[in-house]
Amino acid sequence: MTFYAELSREFSFESAHFLPNVPAGHKCGRMHGHSYTVEVHVRGAVDDESGFVQDFGDLSTAFAPISAQLDHRLLNDIEGLENPTSEHLARWMWDRLSVALPLLHAIVVSETPRSRCTYRGESNGGQ
Numbered sequence: 456m457t458f459y460a461e462l463s464r465e466f467s468f469e470s471a472h473f474l475p476n477v478p479a480g481h482k483c484g485r486m487h488g489h490s491y492t493v494e495v496h497v498r499g500a501v502d503d504e505s506g507f508v509q510d511f512g513d514l515s516t517a518f519a520p521i522s523a524q525l526d527h528r529l530l531n532d533i534e535g536l537e538n539p540t541s542e543h544l545a546r547w548m549w550d551r552l553s554v555a556l557p558l559l560h561a562i563v564v565s566e567t568p569r570s571r572c573t574y575r576g577e578s579n580g581g582q
């Protein structure tokens with residue numbers, strides 16, 4: 456019998472950023488760095504033969520060019536990330552990962568251990 460499952464894999468990278476649109480005096484308007492963590496989630500049917508929704512390795516392969524673009528960079532310099540909030544970063548990653556990962560279900564971006572943003576694309580109107 457077909458059943459569905461959700462897989463996720465966690466990645467990390469180090470980047471600098473500042474938030475250009477915060478109110479004057481906000482600490483995040485100053486350049487600073489984060490050890491970002493990103494969870495990439497896919498969801499789909501478990502294949503009868505392999506027992507996989509998808510090979511976990513496919514998530515790493517898909518994330519590698521993202522990491523190469525972001526790691527040890529100033530995010531504000533990257534096209535589309537001029538205002539690199541967690542929300543914009545999650546959507547930026549979605550736009551790129553959804554091509555390689557058609558089963559993409561969620562992207563969770565954490566700037567710090569206590570704060571995270573989850574983005575699930577626009578197929579549900581972005582809700």
Ligand SMILES: Nc1nc2c(c(=O)[nH]1)N=C([C@H](O)[C@H](O)COP(=O)(O)OP(=O)(O)OP(=O)(O)O)CN2
Nearest residue numbers: 474482483487489539540541542566567569570572
């Ligand atoms: N909705 C969002 N709010 C904030 C974002 C964001 O991307 N989306 N980003 C920031 C800053 O980048 C900031 O570096 C992180 O701030 P904060 O969570 O306050 O981090 P701290 O670890 O410094 O928090 P403490 O409360 O001081 O421990 C801010 N907001």
